[in-house]
Amino acid sequence: MLVSETAKCGTTALPPPPRRGMSSLFFLSSNKNLSFSHYSLSSSFAGTTPSRTFSLSMMEENIENAEAIITKWDPSSSSYTKLTFVFQQSRKEAKEFLKAIKYLRSAMHALLGERLPSSKLVLAQNLMQVAMKRLEKEFYQILSTSRDQLDPESVSSRSSSRTCKFDDEEEGEARSEDELDIAGESITEVERVSVLAMSDLKSIADCMISSGYGKECAKIYKVIRKSMIDEGLYHLGIRRFKSSQIHKMDSEALENEINNWMKAAKIAVKTLFQGEKILCDHVFSASETIKESCFYQITKEGATTLFSFPELIVKNKKVPERIFGLMELHEAISDLWPETESVFSSESTSAIKLQALSLLLKLGDSVRSLLSDFESTIQKDSTKVLVPGGGIYPLTQKVMNYVTSLADYGIILSDILTDYPPPANSSFHETSFKSPMSDEGSTPAVSVHLAWLILVLLCKLDIKAEIYKDVGLAYLFLANNLHFIVEKVHHSPNLKLLLGEDWVAEHTKKVKLYASNYETTAWTKVLSSFPEKPFEMSSEMAKECFRRFNIAFEEAYRKQTSWIVEDVKLRDDLKVSIAQKLVPTYQEFYDTYLVMLTEEKNLELLVRFSPDDLSNYLSDLFHGTSTSVSSTASSSLPPRSCLPL
Incomplete structure (x- = not known):
């Protein structure tokens, strides 16, 4: 002895x-x-x-x-x-x-x-x-x-209930040391080794803890298991960035890093950390204190590094396009929150859980801040250079592309904006905005915010239209841009769903109103060159009407061939509408007085346009290329894609 x-x-x-x-x-x-x-x-x-x-x-x-x-x-x-x-x-x-x-x-x-x-x-x-x-x-x-058999991925894929342990009860003693009876299931050799290893580790830990050697046991465990977690995170590409590194990345590189991080974070939380918690809880089930301490010491550095990357993105320079990466990070962390909350549920790991929660709040604040900044960008646009021909204003394209992309993140944005009040002066939605109602009967916050951005743009376009000296061109500019906006909404299922059918219908009516105002102001002089019906006038008065019409039509034609309507349907609708107002009236006047003037010398100079010519010339409008009637007008011109009347 x-x-x-x-x-x-x-x-x-x-x-x-x-x-x-x-x-x-x-x-x-x-x-x-x-x-x-x-x-x-x-x-x-x-x-x-x-x-x-x-x-x-x-x-x-x-x-x-x-x-x-x-x-x-x-x-x-x-x-x-x-x-x-x-x-x-x-x-x-x-x-x-x-x-x-x-x-x-x-x-x-x-x-x-x-x-x-x-x-x-x-x-x-x-x-x-x-x-x-x-x-x-x-x-x-x-x-x-047993590193390979006890890697977190393998452990997390199995329930801790599928482990056996040395037991002092009779049924435990009766169990064969070479066989595992796990709920009647057959297992692979790898699983068998893993289960036996977990059983042995627990048995040793139980014994050492009961004997007062829990700290010595935990020290060995922490050294080996931390190295496995760190190695796993390294292979996932999780590393600690510096703020300067993030700042130097271009958009494409940063987007790639964000995508890689989201994939890695999912594996890290659901596999590495969760698998380690299962193993740690099993091995040190005899001591709550040791169990929590071990898991915290093993994962705290890796978890802190993992969640530090999104924090750097939040702190990085703010540009409108950054909002999409922030929303993706917010969604990824939100999706992982149940597992994060479960894995880091103990008091010792609460700091990690709070870090993830704080990160969600910061990401939400950053997204809302960028929305506010973007609104300010629209309002502060002071460009006075007019778009030639009343075409689509660059700001219109920029805003609508942005809003359409935001709508594609509607679910995420809805979570972020749920408790975020609408703009202070957003009472517009009571009169100018109709949207599908939520179950509570209120307009979803995300719908209000997106509609508000569009309204801010429309207000800015009204100001831009005032710069055009020609009132008809100003209305065409508004019709062009609002039609572009409505088409963007109509062809974006997500944005259309958020704004609603009523919003689309309401703004489609406004497009037609702008188009009607354009026609009235741009063609009034041409239409007013005819006397009121029925036509009763002398030949001299008829000749004067033809002269006024020639001058007015040529002026309108010359200007409006330089004007632009990029949308084919809107362009054709405008041409048809103008032709329906102009050609029948001119046809009737032409038929009535041309016979009276047949003896007139230089008749071709007096009556320069036949009714068919008008339809042909109207087809030249809105292509952005100015053309003089005098250089092309001829009664012998062949028909050119005549518009249907």
Whole structure:
């Protein structure tokens, strides 16, 4: 037997008083000494013999039995025990080893309450130290050799309920050491190794924690498992960026980094961290404190690095296009929030959970700030250069492309804007805005905000239209731009859904109103060159009407061939509408007075246009190329794509 030199010599030297609770009184470190405060050597021998009970004899026997198997596996006793592992060599003997430690621990507690020579306790303490060194070695070896089988992805794919453990109950003892009966399921060899490894680790951890060596066990676990988590994050591309690095990235590079991060974050939270939590919870189920501490120490650095990337994006320079990446990050983190909240649910990991929650709030604030900045950009546009021909204003294209893209993120944007009040002066929606109602009967915040951006644009376009000196061209400009806006909404399913059919119908009516105002102002002079019906006038008056018509039509034609209507349908609708107002009236006047003027000299100069010519010339309008009537007018011109009347 291993008995300390103190016990052999019978000295009365006693170690310092204990610093821990009774359960860990003897097991403070690998060099711990037997510590107790309510015995003295003289009293330890008093009143023994007759009162020596049968149970004390059993305790001594337990110590002797434990000594046999523990000393056999003393890692410092021989080369064989240094290189061989009991859990690898014989699972049956490993179970006996753990039982021996349990009985040894029980014996030590029982002997504390009895008057027994201190040599027995010293022996038990020495045996416990040897046993703990062996378990430390076994624990490290299992963790090291089972890295592939215990990677977080494999662990997270299996429920912790599918693990077996050494059990002191009869049914546990009856289970075959070479077979696993897991809910009646057959498992692969890899799964078998993984399950056995988890079982062994838990058994060792339970034993060491019960023996007061939980910290030593946890220290080994943290070193090995943290390296696996760090390695996993490295392979996922998770690294710590500097703000200057983000600032130097162009849009494409930053977009790629954001996409890579979102894919990596999903794996990190749902696989790496969740798998590690499952394993950590299983192995250290005997101690809530150790379990939480281990998991926090293993994951805190990696999790902090993971969530630091979106924070840098939030802090980076604000440009309108950045909003889409921010919304994607917000969606990704929102989708991961249930797992994040579950994995980092303990008090020790609450800082990580709060970091993710804070990040969501910051991303939302940044998105709302960019929306506000974009609105200001529209309002502050002070460009006074008019679009030639009343075409589509560049700001119109920019805003509508932006708003259409925002609508594609409608669900995310709706979450971000739910508790965000509409613009202070957004009472417009009571009169100018109709949208599908939510279940609560109110207009969705995202619909209000997008409609508001469009309204701000329309107000800016009204101001731009005032710069045109020709009122007809100003109305054509408004018709062009509003039609472009309506078509953008109509052809964007998401934007149309958010704004609603009523919004589209309302603004389509406004396009027609602008078009009608254009026709009235741009063609009034031409139409007013005819007298009111019925036509009753002299030949001189008829000749004057033809002259006024020629001048007015040529002027209108010359101007409006330089005007632009880019949308084919709108362009054709305008031509048809003008032709319907102009050609029939001219046809009637032409038929009535041409006969009266047949004897007139230079008739072709007086009556320069036939009714068919008008339709041909109207087809030249709105293409943005100015053409003079005098250079093309001829009664002998062949028909040119006459418009239907």
